[in-house]
Each structure stands twice: as structure tokens, then as C-alpha cells.
Amino acid sequence: MKISRNDTRTDSPTPQALHGQYLKAETVEDFRRNLAVINARIAAACHRVDRSADQIRLLPVSKTIDEAHIRLSYAAGCRFLGENKVQEAYQKWEAMQDLGDLRWSVIGHLQTNKAKRVARFADEFQALDSLRVAEALDRHLQHEGRSLDVLVQVNTSGEASKYGLPPAEVAGFLQELPAFSALRVRGLMTLALLSADSGRVRQCFIRLRQLRDQLRQQAPAAIGLDQLSMGMSGDFEIAIEEGATVVRVGQAIYGARATPDSLYWPTPAGAR
Numbered sequence: 001m002k003i004s005r006n007d008t009r010t011d012s013p014t015p016q017a018l019h020g021q022y023l024k025a026e027t028v029e030d031f032r033r034n035l036a037v038i039n040a041r042i043a044a045a046c047h048r049v050d051r052s053a054d055q056i057r058l059l060p061v062s063k064t065i066d067e068a069h070i071r072l073s074y075a076a077g078c079r080f081l082g083e084n085k086v087q088e089a090y091q092k093w094e095a096m097q098d099l100g101d102l103r104w105s106v107i108g109h110l111q112t113n114k115a116k117r118v119a120r121f122a123d124e125f126q127a128l129d130s131l132r133v134a135e136a137l138d139r140h141l142q143h144e145g146r147s148l149d150v151l152v153q154v155n156t157s158g159e160a161s162k163y164g165l166p167p168a169e170v171a172g173f174l175q176e177l178p179a180f181s182a183l184r185v186r187g188l189m190t191l192a193l194l195s196a197d198s199g200r201v202r203q204c205f206i207r208l209r210q211l212r213d214q215l216r217q218q219a220p221a222a223i224g225l226d227q228l229s230m231g232m233s234g235d236f237e238i239a240i241e242e243g244a245t246v247v248r249v250g251q252a253i254y255g256a257r258a259t260p261d262s263l264y265w266p267t268p269a270g271a272r
């Protein structure tokens with residue numbers, strides 16, 4: 001079954017099976033239409049659980065997308081883009097300096113030796129999961145005279161090889177973060193299990209929200225926990241139903257990626 005871009009159904013039994021079927025957006029009109037469809041789906045998901053759509057930030061994810069297509073999405077209104085890999089994001093940032101209000105969120109795992117780059121250009125980092133990276137980012141940010149919004153990445157799926165802190169370690173981690181004054185902690189981020197079983201996907205999102213609710217009782221005052229970044233093209237409606245405030249959507253806006261997800265996060269052999 002081919003799924004058209006305009007399909008607004010929410011009852012697909014296997015939303016993630018749709019990956020690979022998103023048409024590539026080639027014109028500003030395509031982007032406008034894709035964004036309108038996603039915004040309508042966000043609004044519908046909010047409506048189902050009595051939330052307001054203005055509580056949700058749609059973060060378009062432009063990894064693997066070339067500059068020309070990113071410029072089309074900019075023309076359609078995208079101003080804050082998510083990128084998984086620092087090198088790629090940094091090059092795009094440099095190439096599109098003329099778009100003065102275009103901002104970048106790094107949503108992928110970071111090695112300490114790339115912290116300097118992130119400190120230079122990013123406005124947000126969603127995948128903080130080690131004190132070494134926190135320390136390196138803070139040091140370079142101080143040097144640049146900048147600060148950075150950060151989300152702490154939590155491994156809610158229990159997959160051993162996925163990035164992110166185990167839920168039990170997040171409370172202790174948050175206690176350490178006020179020492180890094182250039183980091184403004186805003187909340188938590190997770191990648192759900194990539195599974196056609198929407199019940200198991202939903203459990204990941206529930207786990208993140210419950211963890212956040214617990215942490216609110218004990219986190220240092222300087223630590224913000226309002227933001228929950230969870231949900232991607234295949235599962236953002238479930239995430240919204242479970243409390244997401246940020247959804248990271250790539251393929252449903254830009255079109256299917258040729259590259260497998262295993263390039264962006266480690267996947268247990270054979271799991272997907």
C-alpha cells in the first residue's frame with residue numbers, strides 16, 4: 001500500500017512501517033503542504049488528550065538533506081532545525097549564514113572532541129548523557145561567551161547499545177549539572193524503541209514522562225524539566241498523547257532518507 005503525503009490517518013497499525021514511503025519534498029509548496037499535514041496531525045493528537053497544540057514544538061530534522069532543499073524548507077517557515085551529526089550541522093550552519101534567523105539543534109550523540117564545534121554554532125543540544133561532555137561543552141561555551149539549552153537523553157527502551165542514561169541514573173546526573181553554568185537544562189529527550197508494536201513504543205514515552213514527574217520533586221532549582229522531546233515521523237502522535245513538548249520530525253517533512261537509522265544511533269544486531 002502506498003501512502004500519500006496527504007494521508008492524515010492516525011489509525012495505521014504500524015506507523016513505523018511507513019518509513020521509506022515518504023515522498024521527497026521538492027518545492028516550497030511541497031514543504032508547506034507537509035508542514036500543514038503534520039501540524040494538523042499534531043492538533044488532532046492534542047485534541048484527543050485535551051492538550052493545546054501551542055504546547056508542542058515541531059523540530060524539523062534536516063539530516064542528510066542538502067542545502068538547496070533546506071532553503072526550500074526555510075522558505076516554507078522552518079527556522080529551527082535538528083541535525084544528528086555535528087560535522088554535517090556545522091557545515092550547513094556555515095553555508096547558510098545569510099539566513100540570519102535559522103537556528104540549529106544537535107540531537108545526536110556527541111563526542112567530547114566535537115564539543116567545541118557545538119559550543120560555537122548550536123542553540124540547543126538534546127543528547128546530553130555524560131559529565132565529560134557537559135564539562136567540555138561548558139568550558140567551550142564560557143570561552144565563546146555563549147550558553148546552550150540542553151536536554152538530557154534517557155534510554156527508555158532498555159536496549160543496551162542505545163545512547164542515553166539509564167532512567168535510574170538521571171537523578172544523580174541532574175544534581176551535577178548546576179556546576180556548568182553555560183548549560184541551561186530544559187528537560188529530557190528519548191528515542192523510543194523502533195518497533196511496529198505501538199504499545200511498546202508508547203511505554204517508552206510513558207516511562208520518560210513518569211521519570212520527569214518524579215525528578216521534579218528532587219531536581220536542583222536551576223534545572224528545568226518542562227521539555228520532553230520524544231516522537232519522530234513514525235510515532236509523534238503517540239508521543240504527544242503521552243506528554244511530548246518537542247517532536248523531532250524528519251522524513252515526514254523532507255521525504256524518505258536513503259540512509260539507514262543505524263548510521264545515527266547504534267542498533268542491536270538484527271533488532272530492526
Ligand SMILES: *Cc1c(COP(=O)(O)O)cnc(C)c1O
Binds near residue numbers: 063252
Ligand atoms: C533522524 C532523527 C529523528 C527524525 O527521524 P524521522 O524518522 O526522520 O522523523 C529524530 N530524532 C533523532 C535523534 C534523529 O537522529
